[in-house]
Amino acid sequence: MKKTTENPWALARNDELVVQDLPDEVLVYDLKSHKAHCLNKTAAFIWKHCDGQTPTEEIAKMMEKEWHTPVTEDAVWFALNKLSKAELLQERIVLPEQRAGMSRRSAMRRLGLGALLIPVVMTIVSPTAMAGASVFIPPACQTCIKKIQVGDCPTECLNTCGQCFDNSGCGGGGALNCITCSTCAGNHGGADTVSWVAPGACTAVPPSGCVPA
């Protein structure tokens, strides 16, 4: 668990990150969480100056010099809060009470910065390889396939993952999560009490080759 801090000498995280400098932005890929963050120029500026030695007040002054516009310390705390939520700082930041709860809109008002200078951190969760598959859950896989045996799976359900039940009703009883119809039929079918259905069934991480419902 990361420590939390209110101290104004924030330290940027630098382990297990892939950092790519772009014109006016910085892209950061977190190898631990598989999240990608795009920092706009002000967020990137602040993050790069989080060396654990430069106080927020000093960073605000440096920003003023860089963009020739008044920058308050609040703007730096606003960015630190965003960077902290993105887990890009060594210690989690707790905003001083008077600076907490600022939205982007109120930040524009309170910080006196133009929209382009408001620190922004845009985050996505990187997709798994299977998430890129051009697939959907076909209607045939959304209804209970009862008394399943080898060869009973509709072709369109072949790589869709779902739940394999040890009864003929697609519900209750023992169930295996996230397996394909053919695996259900091949490994567990044969008896006329096995059934399979896809949608919403996958709560575990699907195995490779299995498209999550």
Add this chain to the structure above:
Amino acid sequence: MDYAAAQLMPYTKMTASGSGEDGSAAWLAGRSIRSYGVRIGIRTNRRELLDQILDYAPPLWRPTSVSCVERMFSFRVGVGSSRSHGASHVLLDSLETTVKSRSLKTILEAFQFRLKMYVAEMARHRVFVHAGVVGWQGKAIIVPGRSMSGKTSLVAELVRAGATYYSDEYAVLDMFGRVHPYPEPLAIRNKGSAKQKKTPAEDIGGITGIKPLPVGQVIISQYQTGAHWRPKKLSTGQAVIELLANTIPARRKPEVVIPTLHCVMSGATAFKSVRGEARDTARLILGEVDPRETWKKSKGIF
């Protein structure tokens, strides 16, 4: 097994459950192929089936003389036949579970799906992004997006409007940010149906590109009934994030993917908007139409 066949028979160093290394199969034909740098082995107990299996391999595959492969697919066809159920077929896979079916097509489609995903993730010196691609005036237009986002219909309309077809599934990027063809037929869905029909670009009046192209535009769009294409220009970082969200090996090799996507965007412009009909949007993207004209037309203003 004859001597010539034995020489060509692929093998894998990996042994896994379901690899089929149980000694019971008599593999009569086999082939090692290379697809985007990935070496794949195919074996079957029916010599005459080999060409049919290869029809399901990714586009632009080549045979290779290297017998040691990264992944092996073994087709045991027509085994365990019974009067009541007919012959069943088995696909043994060196990395994943075995697939059994009485339908040969089912087995072949499982092979196709698994191989396609594997190549897209493991390709050497290439980054696969889930996207449609066309060529236009010497540059590529990339339309990244998940399934059902309207990617293929937009690509089809771009091709009908004169663009060169490159792919409707993957943008295959090299380290210089150029996009290479992935020339599978377009998988066009009929309106209101989930079923896809494979349609060669030539059938809709297009041609298929051969040379790699630098990327000119990245189009982030989602079909929405009644919407109009009102593109907002994205920053380089925003565009890289949009591409990354559709990149197959994003997790496996981010240290390669991110610089590659940056390279792509160094010469490209990205636009984002919801869109209405693909035909109108395609013409706007290709710069044939002033967007104000389309808007006026939609409002009945002449």
